[in-house]
Amino acid sequence: MKKSITMMSSTALAITCGCGVATGWYSLTQLALSGGPAQVIPIFGAIVLAGTVPTVIIKKTVESRFRDFRHSMSQRLDAFDKHACINIVDETGNLTEVNEKLLELTGYDRTDLIGQPVTLLYNDLDSKIAFDIRENLHSGKSWKGETPLRRKDGREIFTESTIMPLFDPAGNWSGSISVRTDISSTNELVAERHTAQTLYELRDDIWIIDSGMETVSYLNRTAENRFNTCRKDYPKRSVSDLDPSGDTAEVLASCRALVADGKTTSRFETVLMGAPVDVSIKFLTGAENSGRYLILISDISERVEQEKQKSAFISTVSHELRSPLTSIKGAMGLLLSNSAGDLPDRAISLLEIAHRNADRLILIINDILDLDKLADGEMDIEIKEVDLSELIREADQASAVLQQRFGVQIELTGTESAFPFNTDPNRFLQVMTNLLSNAYKFSKPGGTIFVDVRDEGELVRVSVTDEGQGIPLDEQHKIFSRFSDMTNSDRALKGGTGLGLNICKAIVENMGGTIGFESAEGKGARFFFCLPKVQSAPSSIKTLDVKRCA
DSSP: OHHHHHHHHHHHHHHHHHHHHHHHHHHHHHHHOOSSHHHHHHHHHHHHHHHHHHHHHHHHHHHHHHHHHHHHHHHHHHHHHHHSEEEEEETTSBEEEEOHHHHHHHOOOHHHHTTSBGGGGSOGGGHHHHHHHHHHHHTTOOEEEEEEEEOTTSOEEEEEEEEEEEEOTTSOEEEEEEEEEEOHHHHHHHHHHHHHHHHHHOSSEEEEEETTTOBEEEEOHHHHHHHTOOTTTSTTOBHHHHOTTOTTHHHHHHHHHHHHHTOSEEEEEEEETTEEEEEEEEEEEOGGGOEEEEEEEEEOHHHHHHHHHHHHHHHHHHHHHHHHHHHHHHHHHHHHTTTTOOOOHHHHHHHHHHHHHHHHHHHHHHHHHHHHHHHTTOOOOOOEEEEHHHHHHHHHHHTHHHHHHHTOEEEEESOSSOOEEEEOHHHHHHHHHHHHHHHHHHSOTTOEEEEEEEEETTEEEEEEEEOSOOOOGGGGGGTTSTTOOOTTOOHHHHOOOSOHHHHHHHHHHHTTOEEEEEEOTTSOEEEEEEEESSOOOGGGOOHHHHHHHO
């Protein structure tokens, strides 16, 4: 409306100017001319000027305004071109024009895209979107929505797009123009916000602590409840301030140990504020030796309670089974010794099988009871001064039956003279018996087992080496696990419970030592354990440490 009024005002002004010029012309020529010309020229000239002057003025005005309009539109389109990604597609679906913004976003050159199908910008799984858009445009409707695009390097980006159909002068569909805005960063921010919301609502604690000042950067809802704090109160406060009781001291000590040892992860179980928890720590390195500790704490009260109930049940059942099994084994032993008279050879053969299996069941029950004691921290460790050489020879004599059964010899090294040592003789013999038993079972007939005792200063190292099949590399990680069974073992034929090495590890570590092995498949195995010459008193053994070993 305003433009119409302005145009009308301009036209009226032009007509007024034309009339003024015509009037001036007429007056001047009337004065200057006489006779016949004075009758014709003034009138003719006035008519021409009255029509020409307004036309010229209006034309100049329109041209000036059109130039201004074109300049204004050019500026707007230039700004639009720099802000948005634009591409034009012809009626065959091929790209005919792309702007620099689109090339910059996708990483393509102009020659990569011009003349190519627009589906080049979509992943195979997303190409259906292009066809859906095309069908929508054919109906004469614009399309708006989110479109994933494929960069030249294969990465996917997301754009908010408006795609409009194009028509030729005859009204026929001739392609489309697409205007896109990159929203990848926005999507990432939204995803991060959703992730943050999820972390905040987790039932496990999440702490993020600055490694330098040990101040808290983040706590999720569960952690806030544990410390009885809220988001506006805890930032930049130390963990010690949030927990005056000092229960978090072990967690902080583990964090410091990570940096000191040059490690990045740690995991352990402990008791935090009265509840048993599993603690997982990840050190996130920052600039100039700074960083953050990402701490995940899971309450394992329910699991611990279930383990206690399971352990109590197993212990009860094991105790109830051991007495009748011992009686059964004793009765079969009497029968085999002909206490009830001579028996047929077939009956003796069956009794021997039953007797061996009764032995195996009793061994399993004893191992389970030992594990139960270890888990509860109740295994008795009685440190005495003994002759270590004599203990090794005693273990050798105890395995004489296995030596005859498997046809394997044994060589002792380092036991030639007395070796005074402080240890629990019964537990030491239990470890040696288990290691020798495994060595016999996995040795080849006619092979040799080497037992070596070495004084290594503050430690004593005992090793048992066999010439058997060795341990496959992909199974070595489970060698000290409960009920571990190697693919090259035959427990039914050779016996064993799968608990011996697990018990050995627990006993050795409870006596302050370490245990390990070296093996290559087909080249035998060497199991060794080291014990300190000065061992800890039994009262210093921690239940928590025992559980980790077991």
